[in-house]
Amino acid sequence: MQSEIIKRTVELFNSEEIVRAIGWRKGDFDYDLNPSIFKSSEDLEKNFVYNDFSSANLSKFLIKISQKEDGKTLVFLKSCDTYSFNSLLQEHRISRDKIYIIGVPCEENLDPSKIKAALGEDVLSMSCDGETVTVETLDGTKTISKSEVILDRCLACKSRKHVVYDELFGEEGEVLDSKRFDQVEILENMKPEERYSFWRTELSRCIGCNACRDICPACTCEKCVFDNRDSGVENKVATNDFEENMFHIIRAFHVAGRCTDCGECSRVCPEDIPLHLLNRKFIKDINEFYGNYQAGDDIETLAPLTRFDAVDVEPSIVKTRENVK
């Protein structure tokens, strides 16, 4: 697949259809691919990689590029990434006519930290051939079954369908029955104290690094309120852990109805905090109150929280504290 993608992209470079491509750049170990801008077909041929570790969602990088740079940029998008792309388009953060999309098929990404946890940290390279992941280590070659080391977000993949593209590699996929709300339900069924302590424990590990926010394709404010010194709530690191916990809850509110559930926040969190569960709770509630809505599905449908209908439910009436599970 990688060589076909490269071949086609080189063609696009040569025909001057595109002037740059944003893709995944070869790292030191196969698994440490750097989302990166390729400015020539030579660079792309030498350094572009599409493999089981091409996890980074490249759509957000298009904001800066399409605002500041001239000429057409090619972007490679997996199915989940296309939803983020549509969202950015709908919010007028990127210019569609300056972007050429190649949809790339996805067979679930692998999680390097799961592989290291299972096989050791002396990894030199990792590769996957169908069902088996083969890892070269200082200690020799080791293998593990792919099913044990799939990235968490891919285990709950919501769709293999590319909702936007100019060109697609592989077969068009389907929207999946992901069971992604099962974990939210577990949390909903907890007693409030239990749930409170679940989140306090999870968030207690937060180092306040902002990776979750900065990678998020829905967090695209020019100046985040938490970075704005005039806002009064600006926080590099909060003075106490409760304030810090609140940051995450407030951020979830800010992306409510806009989060496509791409899973980047949890993927990049150095402390493995399951932030996606906060956002998914909002998605689930919105679905229940206003009917099913998937952010990024298309660019016409207005998001439930940005539109008003006289028949809209009043969440506080539909769910009072007593009947909230």
Next chain:
Amino acid sequence: MLTLNASQLDEFFALIEKKRELYLPVENKTGKSEYKRWVEGDKYSTALRTVKSAKNFFFAKSENLYDLKMDHKNVEVIDTREDIKEFVIFGVRGCDVKSFDILDNVYLQDPVDTYYKNRRDHGLVISMACSKPATTCFCALFDIDATSPNGDIQAWNVEDKFYFNPLTEKGDAFVEEFKECFTDEDSKPVEKQKEETLNIIERLPFVNLNMEGFGVEDKLKAIFDRPEWEDLSSTCIGCGTCTYVCPTCQCFDIKDFNVGDGSIKRFRCWDSCMYSDFTQMAAANPRLTQTARFRQRFMHKLVYYPIKNEGIYGCVGCGRCLVSCPVQMNIVKVIKAMGDN
């Protein structure tokens, strides 16, 4: 050499905890390891690396400096410093121990940072030699011997035995105080483990990177002007994760938290040169682009810091930024692109 059986470790911890506060790496919910105050039942984690570095003990993520009580035009300044108890950090890896020296060079120089010094004075470091380094480890590039880490007491874990060797006066006093815990045994197993580990370290991919040109004043401008910064930083999201997980990053900001009852907490917290609101000088951050901010981080570690500190680099090769950067950009990739690797 002084030894202790693994089976006696918990007893040893309990004894320490009776007289001091004890912190050590413990596996958390996610299977990774983190420093934690020891309580009965906690199991010492032999994992190579904690997610957060050990710098937290001396240079905390956020720390209250003092409170201000506002009463109309009167402002009362309240020193909120609490007496710090003597504490022990057990199991610090060689890279993190070395990071304390790097922080000391900044915080213990005139004017001495009394908050930092206070913690340094009250802490005792028991380090732990590595026997299974990761391929992301490159401490050896900075002349750190992972098999013989510094600290007040250095330690090794060979099979079900722990070996201890005090290195400082503080360390001597500590082993004297707890002498009933130890036996004296031959140190051959330690020597053997060291040899085996050094063999592994030699084969790690980044321990022989070319550092030519870094850390010297007359090459400063040339590196600063290299065109590669642009591409290397092109997808850096400026999150600062690299600085927050880094044991040697030392920048902080001072902020006020309005409690809402007429009092204000003035606290300091980690800051990062990767942030757009870093170093708000008279007007604003002088580094206007992410490329400039990105460059600062690596210039500081590889060029400015060593120029000011007798050639010691501001990186200890712990590999945390290699593991944690959301876009997989890191100091190794920078060294490779800038040096002649």
